[in-house]
Amino acid sequence: MTKQLLTKSLLSLTLIGAATAAQAEEIQLNAISFTPKTVVISHGFEQFVAAINEEFDGELEINWRGGPEVMPPFRLADAVRNGSIDMALTSPSYYSGLVPSATASNLSFKTYEEIAETDYLARMTEVHAERGLHFLGEIPASPVQFFLFFKEEVSGIEDIAGKRIRVFPTILPFVEALGAEPLVLPMGEIYTAMERGVIDGFAQSNIGWVDQFEDVVNYYITPPYYRAGFNVLVNPDAWNELPEDLRDRVQAYLREELAPQIDQSWEEVIDSGYAQMDEAGFQEVALTGEAADEYIATAIEAAWDKLAEDVEPELHAELKAMLVD
Structure with a gap:
């Protein structure tokens, strides 16, 4: 083998190894929604999944497996808590038995941005943690009453x-x-x-x-x-598999950038x-x-x-x- 050919071969192996390592580092979270993929009310979660997968390409991928045809809606929060699934989009009222205070988000006429200016998101994160869930944030639909x-x-x-x-x-x-x-x-x-x-x-x-x-x-x-808003719940063990920096960036991206955009997208x-x-x-x-x-x-x-x-x-x-x- 010539020196030039050997150099090219080593370079190819290096690139393949780097690509394989990058692919291995990407973490996948399986998600199920309380609504079917095809219905209009899934509009916000569809935006969320697409935006997260694009923004964190190579680091995190959300695999939206489906809705009620995969798992009954009222079981989603417990399934997240026990690790049967990594992530769920659910209505706050669908798991009020597990986290009674979750339903409070519907009992308002405020927009997402008005609510986000308070300590609500931080407080909900604490409350959910006490019940074995990570509250990633809300897929808001404040104009939907x-x-x-x-x-x-x-x-x-x-x-x-x-x-x-x-x-x-x-x-x-x-x-x-x-x-x-x-x-x-x-x-x-x-x-x-x-x-x-x-x-x-x-x-x-x-x-x-x-x-x-x-x-x-x-x-x-x-x-x-009232107002509509749907919660994204994540299994704490699955969430902690993400590097801390990535967790911080994903959560901040949803709460501070993506959620306000989704909340304003319902007019049509x-x-x-x-x-x-x-x-x-x-x-x-x-x-x-x-x-x-x-x-x-x-x-x-x-x-x-x-x-x-x-x-x-x-x-x-x-x-x-x-x-x-």
């Missing part, structure tokens, strides 16, 4: 009493305070429950699902209430949701004046009063001061 939808006509608050309404756990106290009967059901079971008359209405946002419910919904009540999605409701012929039942004030006050007060039963008084006061004006 919630409505009550019905098939039969309602004209005001008084018509809600006695109705059976599908809720997720965060909304249960509000619906109960309205004199209705709340039933906790996953999103995927709403249509069948409405069609069979198991429920009279349901609590939901207004984005991306109208065409699936046209024949079981005719009315919705405004004003909307929301506008489309309203357009779909109009096209489907959903009729708005608009509460005004004292009725609207009573409706919103009940939503906030009932939920925070219920949270006070499950959260230590000091933490409850801290969170309410951060999230409610």
